[in-house]
Amino acid sequence: MSGLNALAIDDEAPALDELGFLLRHCPLVDRVEGASSAEDALRHLQREAFDVVVADIRMPGLDGLELARVLRHFAAPPEVVFVTAHEGYALEAFEVGAAGYLLKPLDAGRLAEVLTRVRAARSGGTAPDDLATLAVELPGRIRMVARNDVEWVEASGDYVRLHTVDGDSALVRIPIGLLEERWSEHGFARIHRGHLVALGAVRELRTDGTATYARVGTRDLPVSRRHVHDLRERLVRHAGHRRR
Incomplete structure (x- = not known):
């Protein structure tokens, strides 16, 4: 066309x-x-x-x-x-x-x-599919990062850092709130003001005193108090869907 x-x-x-x-x-x-x-x-x-x-x-x-x-x-x-x-x-x-x-x-x-x-x-x-793949502009090239390869997202000022399954990371200029909105129905959950995680990448959810952490790979990411209940429910539903 x-x-x-x-x-x-x-x-x-x-x-x-x-x-x-x-x-x-x-x-x-x-x-x-x-x-x-x-x-x-x-x-x-x-x-x-x-x-x-x-x-x-x-x-x-x-x-x-x-x-x-x-x-x-x-x-x-x-x-x-x-x-x-x-x-x-x-x-x-x-x-x-x-x-x-x-x-x-x-x-x-x-x-x-x-x-x-x-x-x-x-x-x-x-x-x-909107934002299923993000283009990361690097010197002399553009790297394509698929949503399915992202384990967790970290807010970094006006940018987000995408942490992928291969242990690499990429910086993209996009609001974390917009990613949360577009990726929520694809198995991502906001756990903190600065963190968004793929539910399938969460290995453990534990409480240590008054603090709660989600284990993603080898990292323990903090879960803010207001997100704990929703995260627990979504992890249970996600696990149920995977068993079917």
């Missing part, structure tokens, strides 16, 4: 130039237009059709979230992907139907993943 027609939106000229550059060099994209505000973007959208709008969230006047709400009323709305320096809008973004939420500085691999889902949705096909 043909590539995507994309509209890039950012009120800061350097950020708009970078976003346009990445989109133009993505093989999934055929054409790119740029807009410096949501109002400017609406003028573009009234003149021509776009498959995807890639927009900043915090902009003067109409912001990205408000723009997405307006687009939902279009007869044939484009998909919306947010690009922002702020982690805290993720839930609001997906409430307005965003197809993706990417943190600045932009990762070309993650952008390609999201646009792959967008193209599948626009073609009427089935989009790949």
Whole structure:
């Protein structure tokens, strides 16, 4: 099928130039237009059709979230992907139907993943399982890390560190809260503000005095008090499913 027609939106000229550059060099994209505000973007959208709008969230006047709400009323709305320096809008973004939420500085691999889902949705096909594989950008290469290979996740500022079954780790710029939301139905549980674990990787759950720990591989990860009950229940259900 043909590539995507994309509209890039950012009120800061350097950020708009970078976003346009990445989109133009993505093989999934055929054409790119740029807009410096949501109002400017609406003028573009009234003149021509776009498959995807890639927009900043915090902009003067109409912001990205408000723009997405307006687009939902279009007869044939484009998909919306947010690009922002702020982690805290993720839930609001997906409430307005965003197809993706990417943190600045932009990762070309993650952008390609999201646009792959967008193209599948626009073609009427089935989009790949969201975040089933994460692209880790390394010097001169991109490493693909499958969700099934991850044993536990550690929050690290604006990033998460994925700890895999082979004992390796990889740093990805994505909110741990978003991974929790998308991976929960695939056997992952939040056990602490800074930790997410694969239920199948938990070898033991033990209490030492007032503290509770989950043994994952050779590591004892702390389980916060508010997560203990839910983790116990999910481990029992997970074990029951595996015996069937």
